[in-house]
Amino acid sequence: MKNLKEVQDKMNQNLEHASKNGFNINTKEGKKIARENKLLRSVLLFLEKNPNEEFLKSEKSRLQKIITEKEKGYNYWSANICDKSVEVHKRKSMFNKELGLTKMRAQIKHINFILA
Secondary structure, rough: OOOOHHHHHHHHHHHHHHHHHHOOOOOOOHHHHHHHHHHHHHHHHHHOOOHHHHHHHHHHHHHEEEEEEEHHOHHHOOOOOOOOOOHHHHHHHHHHHHHHEEEEHHHHHHOOOOOO
């Protein structure tokens, strides 16, 4: 399990690497560092509360159960609730945003990062 110091050190490494090499945020490498630092900032906020490993594992399984249960309602939502003017390929992302599944998946991603 990662701790607060490891995450802060990794963030500082990224910032030093970016400033030393003069990466622009619009380049591929710059975007990669920016994405990683965004993840690390979120993880830092999570780690400041000092969660234990058991809590993280139980929270991960709880979120996964919620996501699977909510995804079962997609067909009903698509057929009956969703506006028919919405393009078919955009419906799934709209469904995920309405039910907050995108945020839950991000939380799982953060938990997996901490537990790795």
